[in-house]
Amino acid sequence: MKILNPKIYKMSYEIISQMFGDGAEFREGQYEAIEATLLNRRTLIVQKTGWGKSLVYFICTKLFRIAGKGVTIIVSPLLVLMENQLEAAAKMGLKCDVLNSTVKERRDEIIESLVTGSLDLVLITPETLLGDAFLSRIKDINIGFFVIDEAHCISDWGHDFRLKYTQLSRVIKIISPTIPILATTATANNRVVEDLATQLGGSVHISRGSLMRESLSIQIIDLPDTAQRYAWILQNINSLAGSGIIYCLTRRDCDYLSDFLQKNHINVLSYYSRSDAEEHLNKKAEQLFKENKIKALISTIKLGMGYDKGDIAFIIHFQHPSNIVSYYQQIGRAGRSIPRAYTFLMHGKEDKKIQDYFIDTAFPTRGEAKEIIEYIHANNENGAQLGEITANVNCRYGRIGKALMFLENEGFIYKEKSKYFRTLKEFAYNDVHYDAITQIRRKEQSQMLELIETTGCYSKFVVNCLDDFPDYNCGKCANCLAFDEYPSRVDTEFLEAAQLYIERLVIPIEPRKQWATTSLTRRTKIAHQNEVGICISKYGDPGYGMLVKEGKYSSSQFSEQLVGKSASELKGHIEDHGISAITCVPSLRSNIVEDFAIRLAKRLNKKFITLLQKSDAEQQKFMLNTSYQCENALKSFSVIENADMPESVLLVDDIVDSGWTLAVCGYKLMDVGCKKVFPFALADSSRKEE
Numbered sequence: 001m002k003i004l005n006p007k008i009y010k011m012s013y014e015i016i017s018q019m020f021g022d023g024a025e026f027r028e029g030q031y032e033a034i035e036a037t038l039l040n041r042r043t044l045i046v047q048k049t050g051w052g053k054s055l056v057y058f059i060c061t062k063l064f065r066i067a068g069k070g071v072t073i074i075v076s077p078l079l080v081l082m083e084n085q086l087e088a089a090a091k092m093g094l095k096c097d098v099l100n101s102t103v104k105e106r107r108d109e110i111i112e113s114l115v116t117g118s119l120d121l122v123l124i125t126p127e128t129l130l131g132d133a134f135l136s137r138i139k140d141i142n143i144g145f146f147v148i149d150e151a152h153c154i155s156d157w158g159h160d161f162r163l164k165y166t167q168l169s170r171v172i173k174i175i176s177p178t179i180p181i182l183a184t185t186a187t188a189n190n191r192v193v194e195d196l197a198t199q200l201g202g203s204v205h206i207s208r209g210s211l212m213r214e215s216l217s218i219q220i221i222d223l224p225d226t227a228q229r230y231a232w233i234l235q236n237i238n239s240l241a242g243s244g245i246i247y248c249l250t251r252r253d254c255d256y257l258s259d260f261l262q263k264n265h266i267n268v269l270s271y272y273s274r275s276d277a278e279e280h281l282n283k284k285a286e287q288l289f290k291e292n293k294i295k296a297l298i299s300t301i302k303l304g305m306g307y308d309k310g311d312i313a314f315i316i317h318f319q320h321p322s323n324i325v326s327y328y329q330q331i332g333r334a335g336r337s338i339p340r341a342y343t344f345l346m347h348g349k350e351d352k353k354i355q356d357y358f359i360d361t362a363f364p365t366r367g368e369a370k371e372i373i374e375y376i377h378a379n380n381e382n383g384a385q386l387g388e389i390t391a392n393v394n395c396r397y398g399r400i401g402k403a404l405m406f407l408e409n410e411g412f413i414y415k416e417k418s419k420y421f422r423t424l425k426e427f428a429y430n431d432v433h434y435d436a437i438t439q440i441r442r443k444e445q446s447q448m449l450e451l452i453e454t455t456g457c458y459s460k461f462v463v464n465c466l467d468d469f470p471d472y473n474c475g476k477c478a479n480c481l482a483f484d485e486y487p488s489r490v491d492t493e494f495l496e497a498a499q500l501y502i503e504r505l506v507i508p509i510e511p512r513k514q515w516a517t518t519s520l521t522r523r524t525k526i527a528h529q530n531e532v533g534i535c536i537s538k539y540g541d542p543g544y545g546m547l548v549k550e551g552k553y554s555s556s557q558f559s560e561q562l563v564g565k566s567a568s569e570l571k572g573h574i575e576d577h578g579i580s581a582i583t584c585v586p587s588l589r590s591n592i593v594e595d596f597a598i599r600l601a602k603r604l605n606k607k608f609i610t611l612l613q614k615s616d617a618e619q620q621k622f623m624l625n626t627s628y629q630c631e632n633a634l635k636s637f638s639v640i641e642n643a644d645m646p647e648s649v650l651l652v653d654d655i656v657d658s659g660w661t662l663a664v665c666g667y668k669l670m671d672v673g674c675k676k677v678f679p680f681a682l683a684d685s686s687r688k689e690e
Contacts, residue, residue, distance in 0.1 A: 001032070002032060003035070004035055004039070004205075005035055005039065006270075006349055006676050007533060008034070008035050008063070008066050009031060009035070009554035010041075010463055010566075011066070012026075012031060012035075012059055012063070013164070013354060014032050015059050015062055015092070015226055016055075016059070016062075019091065019092060019129075019204075019486065026050060027051055027052055029047065029051075029152070029209045029476055030056060030109070030159055032207060033045050033056045033207040033518070034056050034059050034060055034063075034568060036181070036205040036207065037056065037060045037079060037180055037182050037205075038060060038064075039178075039227040040180075040203070041179075041180050041181065041203075041206045042176070042181050042200050042201065042203060042205065042665050043180075043181070043182045043183070043199060043204065043206075043207065044151070044182075044183045044184075044193070044197060044204050044206045045182065045183070045184040045185070045186055045207045046188050046193060046207070046209075047184075047186060047207065047208070047209045047211075048093070048136035048186055048209065048210065048211040048212070048213055048332070048338040049186045049213065049328070049329065049332025049333070049336075050213065050332060051147075051186070051209065051333070052336075052423060053186070054088055054149070054184075055088075056087055056182070056184070056323070056391050057072070057145070057147045057149075057182055057184070057468040057599055058089055058092050058094065059092075060072075060123050060145060060180070060182065061089075061094060061120060061145055061391050061548070062092060062093070062094065062120075063179075064144045064145050065094075065144070066118050069144030069145065069644070070088050070117065070141070070143050070144030070358075071119055071120060071121060071122065071141065071142065071143060071144055071401070072120065072121060072141030072143075072144060072146075072147060072177075073116060073121070073124060073129070073141075073143055073145070073146050073147065074121060074122070074123045074124065074149060075125070075126055075129055075146075075147065075148045075149060075165075075168065076123050076124070076125065076150070076612060077125065077126065077147045077149070077153055077165070078150075078302070078307075078518060079144070080280065081121045081309075082098050082100065082125075083286075084308045084309075085123055085149075086098060086123060086306060087271050088308075089120075090277050092104075094121055095118070095119050095120045095125065096119060096120055096121045096123075097110050097113065097119055097122055097123075097125045098110075098124070098301065099111070099124040099125070099128045099134065100123075100124065100125045100127075101125070101127075101128075101130075101406050102222075102279075102468075107128075108133075109462055110122065111133070111134065111137050111141075111329060115136075115137060115141055116138045117142060125164075125266070126153075126164035126165050126167070127164050129168075129171065129185075129484060130167055130168075130171070135427060137652060138174065138363070142181075143175055143176075143179055145179065145181065145182070146171075146172075146175060146180070146181045146182075147181075147183075148165075148168060148182070148183040148184070149181045149184050149450045150185055150198055150559065151183035151185045151188070151543045152185040152187050152188045152196070152325075153165040153543050154166060154168055154169075154183075154195075154196060154199055162297055164409075166409065168199075169408060171201050172199070172200070172201065172525060175264050175595070176196075176379040177429060183196055183200060185330065186211070186328070186332060187325040187328055187329055187466060187467050188466075189325075189465070189467040190381075190467045193206065193208070193560065198569075201245065201475035210463075210468060210470055211328070211463040211468040212459055212460070212463055212468070212470050212472075212474065213331075213332060213335065213459065214473070214474065214476075215334075215336075215338065215340055215341055215344065216272075216331055216334060216335050216341055216342075216343055216413055216459065216476065217341070217396065217474075217476040217477055217478075217485065218331070218338065218346050218450055218458040218459060218474075218476075218477040218478065219342070219343070219346075219477070219484055219485060219486060219488075219557050220347065220451075220458070220463075220478065220607060221343045221344055221345065221347075221476040221488045222348070222452075222488070223346050223347075223348060223490075224350075224484065225348065225350075225542050225628050226346035226350075226498075226502060226541065226542065227495060227498040227499045227500075227502055227542070228490055228495065228498070229318055229346050229348075230497075230501065230502070231255065231490040231494040231495040231498040232346070232494075233246065233257070233261065233488050233495065234260075234261065234264055234266065234320075234331065234497065235303055235487075235490055235491055235494040236259070236486055236496065237295060237296065237316075238266070238295075238548070239486070240313060240314045241313050241314075241339075241357050242292070242294055242312070242313030242314070242427035243289060243292050243294065243296060243302060243311075243313060244295075244296050244309060244312055244313055244314035244315055244316065244334065245296060245297050245299055245312060245314075245315050245316075245330075245334075245364075246262060246268070246297070246298045246299070246315075246316040246317075246318055247299060247300070247301070247315065247316070247317050247319075247321070247330055248254070248299070248300060248319065249318075249319045249321075249351070249354045249355075250300070250354065251270075251272045251273075251300060251301070252538075253319070253566075254270040254271070254272050254298045254300060255270050255504065255613075257270075257298050257386060258270040258298040259299075259437075260498070260501050261296075262289065262421060263501065264404055264497060266293045266295055266296075267295050268295055268296045268297070268298055269281075269284075269285040269288065269289075269292055269296065269298070269417060270285070270297075270298045270299070271286065271297045271299040271300070271302060271303055272299060272300040272302050273275070273286050273300070273302050274369055274530070278466070281652055283604060285297060287308070289420055290309060292311070293392070296314075296316075296338065297668075298521065299678065300470055301321075301326065301391055301559065303331070305335070306331050308333075308336065309336075310336040310337030310338070311336075311337055311338050312333050312334040312335070312336070312341065312553040313335075313338065314334060314336065314341060314342045314343065314344070314347070315330060315331050315333060315334045315341070315342075315343040315344070316343075316344045317343075317345045317346055318343065318346055319347070319348075319350070319351040319354065319449050320345055320346070320347040320351050320452070321355075321448065322355035322359065322441070322444065322445055322448065323441070323444030323445060323447065323448060324357060324444060324447045324462055324465040324662075325465075325466065325468070327345070327462065328462050328463075328466065329435070329449065329471075331350050332581060333376075337628060339514055342485070342486070344368055344486070345451075345452070348581055348676055350446075355412065355445055359441045359445065360440065360608070361398075361399065361402075361440065362437075362441065363402075363406070363434040363437075363438070364402055364403035364406055364407075364430060364591055365592040366393050366429045366520055367400055367485065368393075368400075368403050368606065369403050369406065369407060369427075369429060370427070370429070371393050371395070372393055372403050372404065372407065372423065373407060373427055374392055374411055375389055375392050375412065376389070376413055376420050376422050377422040378421045378423065378563045380421055380687075382419070383419030383420060383421050383650055384419060384420050384421075385418050385419055386400070386404070386418070386420075386619060387517040387627070387628070388517065388641040389404075389420070389517075389589055390517065390625050390626065390627045391516070391518055391519070391626075391627040391628075391631075392620075392627075393515045394625065394627050394628045395624050395625060396442055396624045397625045397626060399624075402535065405418065407544040408420075408442070409428070411423055411425045411499065412425055412427050413425050413654075415453060418504055442589055448690065451465075452502060453478070455479060456473075457473035457477055457479055457480050458474070458477040458480075459473075459474035459476075459477055460472075460473055460474065461636065464621075474493070477689070478534060478631045497641035502541075502543055503540075503543060503544070503565075505536075505537075506532065506534050506535065507534075507535040507538065508532050508534070508535070508536075509530075509532065509533030509534065509535050509659065509662065509679045509680075509681060510532060510659070511529045511530040511531065511533075511659075511663065511666075511679075512526060512529070512530075512659055512660065513525065513526060513647045514526060514625045514632075515630060516626040516629070516630035516660075517627055518628075518630050518631035519687060520625050520634050520635075521630065521631075521634070525646050525666060526663065527667075527671075528662075528670035529666070529667075530651075530663060530665045530667075530677045530679050531577070531676055531677065533569065533635065533656075533662065533678060533679030533680055534564075534569060534573060534672050534678075534679075534680050534681075535656055535680070535681040535682070535684045536562075536565055536566060536569055536682060536683070536685055537680075537682065537683045537684070538558070538683065538684075538685075539655055539683035539684060539685040544561075544562065544565060544682070544683070545622065545683055547559055547561060547562055548562065548654065548683040548684070549683075550684045552654060555591060556590070557592060557595060557596075558654070559597075560599075560664040561624075562596070563596065563599050563600055563603055564603070566600055566680070566682070567600060567603040567604050570600075570604060570650070570680065571604065573678070574604060574606065574650065577676070577678060578647075578648055579606070579648045579649065579650050579678055580607075580646045580647060580649070581601075581608070581609050581646040581648075581650070582597055582600060582601040582604070582606050582607070582608050582609070582650045582652060583597070583608070583609050583611040583612065583613075583649050583650070583651055583669075584597035584609065584610075584650065584652040584653065585612065585637075585650070585651065585652070585653070585661055585662070586597075586610075586612050586613055586614040586637070587614060588614055588616060589619075593652065593653060593654050594610075596652070596682075597652040598651065598655070598672045600652065609643070609644060609646065609649075610640065610643075611639060611640060611643045611645070611649070611669060612638070612639060612640065612665055612668070612669070613637070613638055613639075613640050614636055614637055615635065615636055615637075615638070617632060617635050618632055618635040618636075619635070619659075620632055620633065620658075620661055622659070623658075626658060626660070629658040629660040629661075630660045630663075630664070632657070632660075633660045633661050633663070633664035634662075634664055636666065637661070637664055639668050639669060639671075639672050643672075645669070645672060645673045645674050646672070646674060647674065647675045647676070648676040648677075648678065649669065649674055649676075650678050650680055651665055651666055651669070651677050651678065651679050651680065652680050652681075653679070653680070653681045653682075654682050654683065655681060655682065655683050655684070655685050656679070656681040656683070656685070657684075657685045657686050658686065659686075662679040666679065
């Protein structure tokens with residue numbers, strides 16, 4: 001350890017001794033980073049997960065406050081990461097708080113505490129930092145230290161960049177050049193490091209160490225389908241000591257896997273981005289996980305970056321991530337304060353489809369951006385709200401939101417309250433830059449496939465992709481050991497349990513409760529709402545989902561196996577709810593749904609009635625957002641005049657996506673006298689990605 005300032009070392013060592021006891025030592029590079037931050041004004045730390053980057057900025061904050069400096073602002077990207085850091089800062093005796101979406105009612109009070117200097121530090125999301133409420137008061141705050149955690153998010157060359165993060169350079173320019181700035185990350189390759197150093201400006205001290213995690217064991221398991229992966233986890237999870245995280249790429253996978261394991265007496269909970277009304281579920285899950293009262297959290301990347309629980313004993317990837325750096329971040333949650341942790345990477349063909357979707361939709365297309373900006377320009381006098389844009393641009397809601405963020409970030413539009421306005425900046429689509437980044441994403445995707453195939457040390461391969469080139473192997477991964485520590489195949493009894501669960505799986509069809517904004521409707525309550533419906537498969541999934549796909553596009557008839565499965569699921573449902581008849585969503589292009597519904601009615605001994613008709617309108621699958629889907633359905637379907645209307649009816653369709661076809665058909669049936677409508681669909685094709 002090289003000590004340039006003995007006084008700083010003495011004070012820093014006293015802090016860690018108070019926290020960790022006599023004999024505590026700095027990890028390699030920690031003290032140097034503290035000293036550089038206190039002396040050199042601009043510092044970039046690139047160190048492995050679990051190294052203790054947060055300790056550096058907490059000690060620096062403590063010493064700055066002792067010296068009478070201003071408050072510390074820590075920009076942090078994730079709410080769960082903030083909560084971890086809040087606890088750690090409090091243990092050091094620092095008075096701290098957070099500024100994010102969860103404290104809206106206290107926002108002004110917290111900002112006032114920063115202005116008066118009664119807080120030592122605040123953890124703030126980039127969205128809050130760059131909001132008008134905070135920026136309007138930033139000149140009143142005596143900032144003593146500015147920290148950017150997970151700084152790779154600044155660089156759009158990084159694996160997980162965020163648009164609001166890219167605007168942090170605005171704040172760096174606003175604050176005094178004498179204010180020390182520290183940026184930290186575990187996942188920056190050479191290109192990202194260079195970009196970050198440029199954005200920080202001035203003379204930047206770079207603290208960069210080995211990224212190898214000696215406590216981690218990596219095993220890669222080839223299990224091509226969902227049933228086999230379910231079975232492997234069920235077979236092995238109780239053999240793994242301690243608690244862990246199972247990562248899935250989608251919220252749907254989190255819920256299904258969690259449900260399967262719970263039904264087989266494994267104590268797990270799902271964890272992903274939820275609405276404000278449901279966020280308490282995450283809080284509960286996180287607390288139980290922290291106390292080791294559940295075996296695992298089944299999580300999306302929401303629990304990836306920066307989450308700190310020292311005794312996480314295992315990480316299982318249900319699908320492989322799209323890039324090495326995300327993978328490194330996620331396995332880095334394990335083995336921080338225990339000598340050995342196990343990580344398992346499952347992979348199969350289906351994974352690439354999900355990853356391709358994320359890569360292909362990362363940037364708005366030129367056409368999407370142009371159409372949105374033209375609509376805003378045409379309505380620039382009064383501004384355009386998101387709902388109005390959605391009602392007039394046939395583009396997926398998520399795509400519109402993403403395009404608006406890009407257009408605002410690049411200065412082509414601006415937002416005042418809830419409305420968007422056009423700026424004077426001439427629109428130019430930066431396709432060269434977007435294409436270059438997309439190519440990097442493809443390269444990162446191929447690196448994951450290379451990791452799966454490598455015969456060398458897995459850990460070494462991972463850190464090599466991050467431009468770290470150690471001259472030793474980990475000695476713990478399956479390739480280094482030359483054997484799998486846990487079986488890579490599944491026993492028949494566990495596979496049968498998984499297959500039975502998937503066969504019995506039904507997906508609820510939640511009723512639409514509000515109309516979308518269209519030329520015919522406004523966002524008001526739907527007067528006649530369907531009951532909760534039933535769907536028997538995920539479109540294209542092995543089993544029934546594949547039978548639906550084959551029936552629709554190969555044989556042009558749904559099989560008797562699907563009729564039998566549907567009848568078995570519906571028999572009790574029909575009896576319980578007194579459903580007296582069956583009808584179907586009509587089509588002008590095929591009678592495949594009607595044919596199926598008639599055979600289903602015969603199997604269930606219920607009468608089939610034709611109640612609805614369809615006009616010659618656009619196909620619903622070409623309507624890309626909720627406004628277009630709602631309006632198209634309203635224009636497409638009507639009730640046959642003088643139809644013999646039953647009191648309650650089963651409304652059958654083949655595939656449910658947005659749910660608007662079923663919602664509109666149900667509404668129109670109830671509007672002319674039907675009391676209750678129960679939707680039923682063979683397959684769900686909706687996307688519920690994280």
